[in-house]
Amino acid sequence: MGKPVLLLRLEGPLQSWGVRARWDVRDTQAEPTKSGVIGLLGCALGYPVGDARLEALDAGLRFGVRVEAPGRVMLDYHTVSGFLPTAEGTYRHSGLKTATSLERLGRDPDATPATIISPRYYLEDAAFLVALEETERGAGLLTTAAGALGAPAWPLYLGRKACIPTRPILETLTQVYSGIEEALTRHPWDWRGSAHAQRKSPPSFPLQAFIEDPVGDLVRQDALRVNLARQYAFRHCRCIHVNPPQGGTAVGGNG
Numbered sequence: 001m002g003k004p005v006l007l008l009r010l011e012g013p014l015q016s017w018g019v020r021a022r023w024d025v026r027d028t029q030a031e032p033t034k035s036g037v038i039g040l041l042g043c044a045l046g047y048p049v050g051d052a053r054l055e056a057l058d059a060g061l062r063f064g065v066r067v068e069a070p071g072r073v074m075l076d077y078h079t080v081s082g083f084l085p086t087a088e089g090t091y092r093h094s095g096l097k098t099a100t101s102l103e104r105l106g107r108d109p110d111a112t113p114a115t116i117i118s119p120r121y122y123l124e125d126a127a128f129l130v131a132l133e134e135t136e137r138g139a140g141l142l143t144t145a146a147g148a149l150g151a152p153a154w155p156l157y158l159g160r161k162a163c164i165p166t167r168p169i170l171e172t173l174t175q176v177y178s179g180i181e182e183a184l185t186r187h188p189w190d191w192r193g194s195a196h197a198q199r200k201s202p203p204s205f206p207l208q209a210f211i212e213d214p215v216g217d218l219v220r221q222d223a224l225r226v227n228l229a230r231q232y233a234f235r236h237c238r239c240i241h242v243n244p245p246q247g248g249t250a251v252g253g254n255g
Helices: 034-045 052-060 099-107 141-150 180-186
Strands: 005-015 061-069 072-076 083-085 091-093 120-134 170-174 207-212 218-223 233-242
Touching (some): 005 141, 034 052, 034 061, 034 141, 052 141, 061 233, 120 180
Antiparallel strands (some): 061 120, 061 207, 083 091
């Protein structure tokens, strides 16, 4: 028997996992961020933004993700009606005469009138397998998280609230693997994508997987930290390439 590993399937028409999503431009990473997945678990558990328990989740879980289908990057031309701060410490506004905007305009009469354009990037028709294991500070977290994913406190979404999953996120909580690396190497490939012909068999090329590792050569700024600026810490990971594991049924069953 191995160690407990929680496996999640992240699939939907759109996903977005921003790492520099501040001000007007909202980007997306090519694969889910650890902070985004911790936030997803926080939704399931009913933890509000800024709750210190989110940082404890980050510290208590080791994270890995395998790209089942990379999808395509899509840009949405998005406009905002409201009153937004600028990097210079002033404001821009759209001219909308709401009570809130008028009150803010009273505080900053020099605010610049503007239509706020906010380019937003998404991954279209992508699929990922996420693997989580407990660190020495995370005893019991996987069982708690798996239970919450089965009956979430709040609706779950894939990075942004508009990105709705198209299959149950909870794959399984299993002990058949020695850890997240073996799980990402051996757990069967599966993707219920939009085109049936594409999902009948695994791809012919190796899959990328990213595994959290303190001595890894890749750096990600997505270790969740609770602070007013929502600035996250750096973590290290490494990339491996996996031949798509065959098998139509998930090892360990559904959670």
